[in-house]
Amino acid sequence: DDPAHVHIGIDWLESVAFGHIDRIGERVLVIGVGNTAMDCCRTSLRLGARDVKVMARRSRPYFKASPWELSDAEEEGVAIIENHAPSHFVIENGRLVGMAFDVVEWYDDAGRQRSRTLDRVVIPCDDVILAIGQEPAYPWLERDIGIAFNEWDMPVVDRVTHQTTMTGVFAGGDGAWGPENIIWAVAHGHQAAISIHNHCTGVPVTERPAVGMNLLSTKMGLHEWSYSNDYEPARRAAMKHVALQQRLMNVKVEVELGFDLDQTLREVERCLNCDIQTHFTASACIECDACIDICPMSCLTIVHDAPDAELRQRLTAPANNLDQPLFVSEPLQHTARVMVKDEDVCIHCGLCAERCPTAAWDMMRSEILLPYAGQQVPTGVEVAL
Numbered sequence: 172d173d174p175a176h177v178h179i180g181i182d183w184l185e186s187v188a189f190g191h192i193d194r195i196g197e198r199v200l201v202i203g204v205g206n207t208a209m210d211c212c213r214t215s216l217r218l219g220a221r222d223v224k225v226m227a228r229r230s231r232p233y234f235k236a237s238p239w240e241l242s243d244a245e246e247e248g249v250a251i252i253e254n255h256a257p258s259h260f261v262i263e264n265g266r267l268v269g270m271a272f273d274v275v276e277w278y279d280d281a282g283r284q285r286s287r288t289l290d291r292v293v294i295p296c297d298d299v300i301l302a303i304g305q306e307p308a309y310p311w312l313e314r315d316i317g318i319a320f321n322e323w324d325m326p327v328v329d330r331v332t333h334q335t336t337m338t339g340v341f342a343g344g345d346g347a348w349g350p351e352n353i354i355w356a357v358a359h360g361h362q363a364a365i366s367i368h369n370h371c372t373g374v375p376v377t378e379r380p381a382v383g384m385n386l387l388s389t390k391m392g393l394h395e396w397s398y399s400n401d402y403e404p405a406r407r408a409a410m411k412h413v414a415l416q417q418r419l420m421n422v423k424v425e426v427e428l429g430f431d432l433d434q435t436l437r438e439v440e441r442c443l444n445c446d447i448q449t450h451f452t453a454s455a456c457i458e459c460d461a462c463i464d465i466c467p468m469s470c471l472t473i474v475h476d477a478p479d480a481e482l483r484q485r486l487t488a489p490a491n492n493l494d495q496p497l498f499v500s501e502p503l504q505h506t507a508r509v510m511v512k513d514e515d516v517c518i519h520c521g522l523c524a525e526r527c528p529t530a531a532w533d534m535m536r537s538e539i540l541l542p543y544a545g546q547q548v549p550t551g552v553e554v555a556l
């Protein structure tokens with residue numbers, strides 16, 4: 172009824188970014204409590220709002236916004252109001268003057284969360300920004316062109332080739348399978364590009380180039396590694412922010428200043444080095460048991476080989492997670508036993524490699540080599556997807 176003062180979050184942010192909107196009323200209600208809502212409430216402050224409230228249907232543990240976004244918004248003076256379910260706009264003389272909310276409490280009903288209304292309140296405001304969930308919609312796509320849609324009204328897309336049911340039409344990202352993060356959207360684009368290249372060059376889209384893998388030793392000396400293997404259990408450092416007054420003066424001011432040198436050095440030490448893998452060379456092992464003694468997780472065993480189920484129970488610590496395959500080496504040269512490692516509990520501390528007198532255990536940096544559309548398989552070890 173008053174479209175000039177009720178805004179759709181993403182559209183509104185876009186208009187601010189392109190300079191089409193440069194002001195907003197003094198009292199702003201933001202509906203929703205995801206990261207878009209956080210952008211909306213903080214942008215409102217920068218456009219002159221004095222009283223900004225984020226209205227949430229649920230309580231804080233259910234908020235979708237990242238904790239650091241919430242605390243940054245609150246630091247800037249945004250009020251976050253929990254357990255208020257939007258009911259209707261209050262319009263007087265064609266002008267938005269407030270919004271009515273049901274004050275609710277939540278309870279468990281046989282495992283399902285339900286709400287009951289305790290009260291109804293009207294909160295005065297000049298503008299409302301709707302920053303609630305969004306979903307893909309295809310009203311523009313005619314339904315008789317050959318693309319099938321599923322029960323959620325989303326196009327049917329092949330998970331591997333990203334081809335829809337219409338040859339030569341590909342899809343990915345949220346528009347294919349619903350909300351995922353941008354990393355998945357980029358990966359989908361990558362795979363779709365390979366399919367499109369195949370399609371344009373007459374190669375079946377099901378013919379996928381293999382993914383490659385490189386392993387490079389990080390050994391620099393007897394006990395020296397090209398990465399820092401001292402894990403630093405310090406908490407994440409708090410990043411410095413631009414002073415409050417300064418950041419609210421201009422919507423373009425970058426709030427986070429980044430880490431200084433000392434913070435950066437501490438932060439990189441917190442890295443878990445998950446790209447560094449243990450690597451075993453059976454022919455180098457002299458079966459001295461030093462790695463087994465030092466492993467803090469008891470995940471190494473030298474044992475006579477046996478069928479998987481039996482082997483799992485004969486390890487230093489039984490390997491009960493059947494979803495995680497065991498590493499089983501080639502037969503060792505002296506006794507024909509095998510080195511077994513339970514990857515499920517290995518913490519990649521590198522102590523086995525540090526202790527091993529023959530470098531049979533090594534810590535190697537792994538690199539996944541993704542093929543690009545139109546390229547040959549990259550050099551390295553090919554692995555199945």
Ligand code: SF4
Pocket residue numbers: 449465466467468469470471512516517518519520521522523524
């Ligand atoms: S990296 Fe650490 S936890 Fe993993 S096998 Fe070696 S010593 Fe054990």
Ligand code: SF4
Pocket residue numbers: 455456457458459460461462463523526527528529530531532
């Ligand atoms: S420390 Fe090295 S040589 Fe000794 S048992 Fe372990 S892998 Fe084999």
